[in-house]
Amino acid sequence: MSQHKxxxxxxxxxxxxxxxxxxxxxxxxxxxxxALAAAGAAPLLIPLALDQETLRTLFDRIDGxxxxxxxxxxxxxxxxxxxxxxxxxDPLRDEAEMVLTRWALHENKPLLGVCRGxxxxxxxxxxxxxQDIEDFxxxxxxxxxxxxxxxxxxxxxxxxxxxxxxxxxxxxxARINSFHHQAIDRIAPGFKVSAYAxxxxxEAIERESDTFTVAVQWHPESxxxxxxxxxxxxxxFIQAA
Numbered sequence: 001m002s003q004h005k006x007x008x009x010x011x012x013x014x015x016x017x018x019x020x021x022x023x024x025x026x027x028x029x030x031x032x033x034x035a036l037a038a039a040g041a042a043p044l045l046i047p048l049a050l051d052q053e054t055l056r057t058l059f060d061r062i063d064g065x066x067x068x069x070x071x072x073x074x075x076x077x078x079x080x081x082x083x084x085x086x087x088x089x090d091p092l093r094d095e096a097e098m099v100l101t102r103w104a105l106h107e108n109k110p111l112l113g114v115c116r117g118x119x120x121x122x123x124x125x126x127x128x129x130x131q132d133i134e135d136f137x138x139x140x141x142x143x144x145x146x147x148x149x150x151x152x153x154x155x156x157x158x159x160x161x162x163x164x165x166x167x168x169x170x171x172x173x174a175r176i177n178s179f180h181h182q183a184i185d186r187i188a189p190g191f192k193v194s195a196y197a198x199x200x201x202x203e204a205i206e207r208e209s210d211t212f213t214v215a216v217q218w219h220p221e222s223x224x225x226x227x228x229x230x231x232x233x234x235x236x237f238i239q240a241a
């Protein structure tokens with residue numbers, strides 16, 4: 001009998017681009033699914049707007065949780081008012097991801113977050129965000145390269161922090177793409193920074209525990225074909241799951 005692949009749950013987003021006359025749709029970008037599958041996972045898309053019992057049923061069946069990129073979190077999730085540059089808020093997604101992430105943390109279920117996913121993880125665990133890098137971090141470099149550059153465009157280097165899971169996977173440094181205008185501010189209790197941009201902006205966090213709980217601010221799913229370290233990140237997650 002063949003070995004079962006780990007089932008990785010991916011909360012979807014509410015696609016609001018459709019005309020009003022069409023039914024609502026929950027969706028997810030294909031590159032995340034492709035990268036997870038290539039790393040050995042069986043990806044499972046989790047719909048939004050489910051009751052708690054149904055959501056819990058799905059959570060109990062998955063072996064790991066993946067938090068994808070997307071729009072900004074509602075600042076009320078970390079007790080702030082809305083800044084003028086905060087955009088793309090998806091209340092249904094926020095609700096599902098906060099619940100699923102807290103369950104995963106409580107039960108030590110492996111988790112990997114990407115871009116928004118890093119911010120969602122930090123917030124779910126009790127941290128906060130800068131709602132706009134340009135407005136809140138003096139002398140910060142450019143971090144938002146969307147939509148001017150392709151997803152695989154390598155924008156800047158990052159330095160990993162010694163003796164972290166991420167440094168074990170990527171080594172001392174890496175070159176990454178960058179498509180975010182927000183950033184992690186106060187680190188959640190029980191977490192530590194595992195990578196910084198040259199300007200000091202937090203580029204990755206991970207939990208101070210034996211469980212694989214890692215999140216990066218860039219988009220490794222768009223770099224897996226050119227950087228073995230990025231595929232290594234997905235494979236380390238799948239192995240943990």
